[in-house]
Amino acid sequence: MNCKGVIKLVCIMAVVATAMSFKSNTKGKFIIQFSNYVGNEKLVLDSSTYKNALGQPFTVSMFKYYISNIHLKNSNGNDYVCNNGYFLVDEEDTNSKQIVLNDVPNANYSSISFILGVDSIHNCNGAQAGALDPANGMFWAWNTGYIFLKFEGNSPASHSNGNTLAFHIGGYKQPANCIRTVTLGIKSFAIKATDNQISTLNLKADVLELFKTPVNIDFSKTSSVIDFHNAEMIADNYINMFSVKQ
Amino acid sequence: MNYRAIYIILLLFAFVTLLYSFTSENGYFTITPKDVELKIPKGFPKPVYDFKQNKITPQGFVLGRKLFYDPILSKDSSISCASCHQRFAAFAHIDHPISHGINGLFGKRNVPALQNLIWDNSFMWDGGVNNLEVQPINPITNPVEMNETLGHVIYKLQRNTEYADMFKQAFGTDKITSQQLLKALTQFIGLMVSDNSRFDKYLRHEDTLSQAEFHGFQVFKSHCANCHAGQLFTDNSYRNTGLKPDTALKDSGRAAITGLTDDYMKFKVPGLRNVAITYPYMHDGRFRNLKQVINHYSGGKLYGNYDQSINKDRGLSETDKADIIAFLNTLTDETFLHDRRFQDPNIYAVSSK
Numbered sequence: 001m002n003c004k005g006v007i008k009l010v011c012i013m014a015v016v017a018t019a020m021s022f023k024s025n026t027k028g029k030f031i032i033q034f035s036n037y038v039g040n041e042k043l044v045l046d047s048s049t050y051k052n053a054l055g056q057p058f059t060v061s062m063f064k065y066y067i068s069n070i071h072l073k074n075s076n077g078n079d080y081v082c083n084n085g086y087f088l089v090d091e092e093d094t095n096s097k098q099i100v101l102n103d104v105p106n107a108n109y110s111s112i113s114f115i116l117g118v119d120s121i122h123n124c125n126g127a128q129a130g131a132l133d134p135a136n137g138m139f140w141a142w143n144t145g146y147i148f149l150k151f152e153g154n155s156p157a158s159h160s161n162g163n164t165l166a167f168h169i170g171g172y173k174q175p176a177n178c179i180r181t182v183t184l185g186i187k188s189f190a191i192k193a194t195d196n197q198i199s200t201l202n203l204k205a206d207v208l209e210l211f212k213t214p215v216n217i218d219f220s221k222t223s224s225v226i227d228f229h230n231a232e233m234i235a236d237n238y239i240n241m242f243s244v245k246q
Numbered sequence: 247m248n249y250r251a252i253y254i255i256l257l258l259f260a261f262v263t264l265l266y267s268f269t270s271e272n273g274y275f276t277i278t279p280k281d282v283e284l285k286i287p288k289g290f291p292k293p294v295y296d297f298k299q300n301k302i303t304p305q306g307f308v309l310g311r312k313l314f315y316d317p318i319l320s321k322d323s324s325i326s327c328a329s330c331h332q333r334f335a336a337f338a339h340i341d342h343p344i345s346h347g348i349n350g351l352f353g354k355r356n357v358p359a360l361q362n363l364i365w366d367n368s369f370m371w372d373g374g375v376n377n378l379e380v381q382p383i384n385p386i387t388n389p390v391e392m393n394e395t396l397g398h399v400i401y402k403l404q405r406n407t408e409y410a411d412m413f414k415q416a417f418g419t420d421k422i423t424s425q426q427l428l429k430a431l432t433q434f435i436g437l438m439v440s441d442n443s444r445f446d447k448y449l450r451h452e453d454t455l456s457q458a459e460f461h462g463f464q465v466f467k468s469h470c471a472n473c474h475a476g477q478l479f480t481d482n483s484y485r486n487t488g489l490k491p492d493t494a495l496k497d498s499g500r501a502a503i504t505g506l507t508d509d510y511m512k513f514k515v516p517g518l519r520n521v522a523i524t525y526p527y528m529h530d531g532r533f534r535n536l537k538q539v540i541n542h543y544s545g546g547k548l549y550g551n552y553d554q555s556i557n558k559d560r561g562l563s564e565t566d567k568a569d570i571i572a573f574l575n576t577l578t579d580e581t582f583l584h585d586r587r588f589q590d591p592n593i594y595a596v597s598s599k
Contacts, residue, residue, distance in 0.1 A: 123376075124376050124377060125299075125377065126299065126300075126377040126378070126379030126380055126428070126432075127377075127379040127380055127424065127425040127428035127429055127432075128425060129423055129424075129425040133396075133423065133424055133425065134380065134383055134396055134424055135395070135396035135397045135400060135423075135424045137397075139380075139383070141375070141380065141383040141384045141387055141388075142370070142374050142375070142384055142388075143374040143375075143502075143503050144374065144375050144376040144377065144380055145376075174504070174505075175504060175505035175506070176505075228505055229505075
């Protein structure tokens with residue numbers, strides 16, 4: 001083979017390789033960006049005062065929750081399911097509010113669902129790591145299970161010592177199963193990797209929803225839920241906490 | 247000094263060094279791969295805990311042992327797991343109805359023995375803990391036991407070069423995690439298997455029971471084995487045994503976990519291996535000896551919504567009672583109690599000082 005032949009061959013190989021690499025690039029990067037709100041205001045820890053549906057003022061000192069089992073639904077039935085993805089979204093940690101999923105197949109997705117909390121298997125599997133590390137303070141040792149959502153704050157309406165509010169909601173089994181699946185329509189949300197596009201979905205979490213619909217929480221009567229008592233009542237409220245931010 | 251004297255001194259020195267090498271870390275406390283093989287005793291069911299998710303290695307086991315005996319797990323380095331789980335008592339706490347933790351504070355329950363844990367499907371007297379790996383978080387973080395946080399334990403272990411090295415040997419990473427801490431502890435406590443009591447030998451036709459022991463076994467089978475069932479001597483259920491509720495401790499038992507009023511004062515049926523040496527008894531340690539326990543079941547006043555199966559155990563003869571105790575004594579497992587693998591690794595270092 002002469003010199004030209006070699007160059008031709010190399011060129012053909014390069015073209016084929018490029019074509020193949022394009023062909024295999026059928027998965028993209030998907031980001032879910034969480035923004036925590038109180039009603040229409042952005043959540044600011046400690047310094048801002050808000051009002052619940054009953055007009056009782058309150059401040060927020062801690063707000064964090066687990067997101068897991070993310071599932072993107074596609075009208076063709078080619079759903080994307082994120083297995084072993086457990087994320088702790090913490091208002092205090094900016095990075096934690098961004099969930100990055102690589103390798104999501106290109107498609108138009110019509111809805112997203114996820115568990116607010118941790119599925120029962122991972123509540124029973126023993127010592128976990130990463131977001132599920134019990135050292136993260138979202139774990140009950142004496143009655144094994146993850147705390148799915150922690151809200152702490154203050155309200156003059158609260159009769160607790162120091163007017164505190166403490167809502168630690170969790171539990172995967174009776175008497176309080178607080179695992180709730182949130183499903184949101186996302187109007188044919190496209191993920192395309194071919195042009196190296198990063199697809200970002202903005203989700204809003206509204207703290208106010210914790211304390212209203214279906215049950216309005218009166219801080220003078222309920223200022224803390226820290227075990228199974230009343231936990232499902234708050235869980236039925238927090239299922240309404242998320243919306244897609246346009 | 248002549249050459250002969252120097253020669254004798256050198257020889258003596260070599261001899262002492264040789265002796266030391268046999269009895270130190272390299273000898274008595276050495277753990278080989280064979281030492282950490284899990285053998286399922288004949289007649290035992292399939293374990294609940296699966297070591298496939300936590301492969302036992304000599305390094306992991308030795309690390310778990312060091313942690314078990316080290317008060318570094320407590321906030322002020324005063325309490326180790328072994329403070330309340332004594333090896334000679336099958337890792338229960340002899341003579342302590344309720345154990346004291348940090349600053350002399352008291353909890354509200356009797357320390358259980360640690361043995362055959364991988365066959366347990368739940369832990370604690372109320373069964374609130376669902377996996378052996380996460381059980382140690384309770385004593386570590388309980389304000390009246392070790393009063394520590396997992397995060398701070400990891401911090402202390404990470405800055406300790408010996409631990410940093412041992413974790414690396416066991417798990418291959420530089421960064422210590424709580425998962426590694428808990429898995430190492432599980433390797434150590436999970437291998438605590440008691441299967442060689444005289445009763446086990448009797449079942450294997452290697453030993454015989456005396457007439458009293460045999461009669462006690464028969465009475466036990468008809469009166470106690472309904473709950474203390476099988477070779478592990480528990481059906482893993484929760485029962486109200488008619489004990490008078492303690493107004494100071496206010497322990498509601500299983501109800502604290504399930505929220506069911508029916509579960510008030512129900513506690514987990516404990517296995518009975520090594521029972522003769524794990525006194526005192528019951529969830530709050532109210533009975534000093536086995537005789538008191540049997541008298542409670544056989545004729546004691548029963549309170550509350552107690553388990554009706556106790557009714558058939560009323561009115562045992564004094565011979566029956568004495569023979570049940572004779573039988574229970576055959577459950578003491580000297581092999582387990584003297585198993586060198588579970589010995590405090592610091593003891594040699596301490597006694598040689």
